[in-house]
Amino acid sequence: MIFSFSATPDFDFLTQFSHHIGTPVHDGLMLIPGDLGQGYIRKLSFGQEFKITLHQYTLHEDLIIKRNASGLGNELITIFFYSNEQALGIAFNNTPPVLFSQRDDSAIQVTSNDLSSTIRFPAGHHIHYVVIAISPVYLAALLAIENPNSVIKTISSNGSSFLFFESMTAETKLLLKNMTAVNMNDSLSHFYMQIKVQELLYLLFHQLASRENSTHQSINNADAERLLHIRKEVLSDLSVPPVLSELAHIAAMSETKLKGLFKQTFGDTIYNYYQKARMEEAAFLLKQGKRSVAEVGYELGFTNLSHFSRLFEKHYGLTPKRFSSVG
Incomplete structure (x- = not known):
């Protein structure tokens, strides 16, 4: 199954996806029909500029979600929490998705809505991911950081193109698990979930706040795609240390640009990232x-x-x- 959409600020994934598969939505909840699989998608809105969508399902066929750039610049921040043990594939440049997940390689992706992406979830595997959509202005007000570092300043400002990945801590994984177990029929469930979503953001931005200050390099789809391939190359054989000159040749980038973009996107140098994976x-x-x-x-x-x-x-x-x- 292929679902394609444009990431405009007014786009509603749940509404459009339910139309795509011909299934109704009741009170922000869409149940996956039995002929497609089992599970649900739920959307909660905490205002026009702050929403969350929870995906919990298993499908009988591969699901490919194509997110097309809005063409409107950074008017919306999208934060994906991938808590998956299956072979998740991600692409940024109309190419076959690159295998992203390793063994229990849960991850968090923070991106501006002017980058296109493709995500492939394999059939027969439990899909568990959460998407937070929030405007830069709302996020800046929510965080209320007096002197944010360069990463947080980039994310919470209009006009920047960015892509950041963070590892998912055990605390974040547990929080996501607990959120899926909430009884949404409880009268205070919406209030509770809003608190928990803010806690998710706290845990993420606590990690991002520890990154070094550096001048932000704008990133495009081609750069993002190359970085995914370089990450895959670095992790392909953990018995062999990465060679920067070879990786730069593969990426068709200068060594300086590759080093800078890799550290900016993944939060560490190529060699340190390799050693951690090792x-x-x-x-x-x-x-x-x-x-x-x-x-x-x-x-x-x-x-x-x-x-x-x-x-x-x-x-x-x-x-x-x-x-x-x-x-």
């Missing part, structure tokens, strides 16, 4: 209990196991041996 993969393999510490270290390209142990302990506060033995 340690997360090591933690996963150790928890499986099928490989020794030495086997995991060698599999991830470490020739010096003492170095592997020190690096792992720096990330997790435990040595690999101790980590693998903890329940």
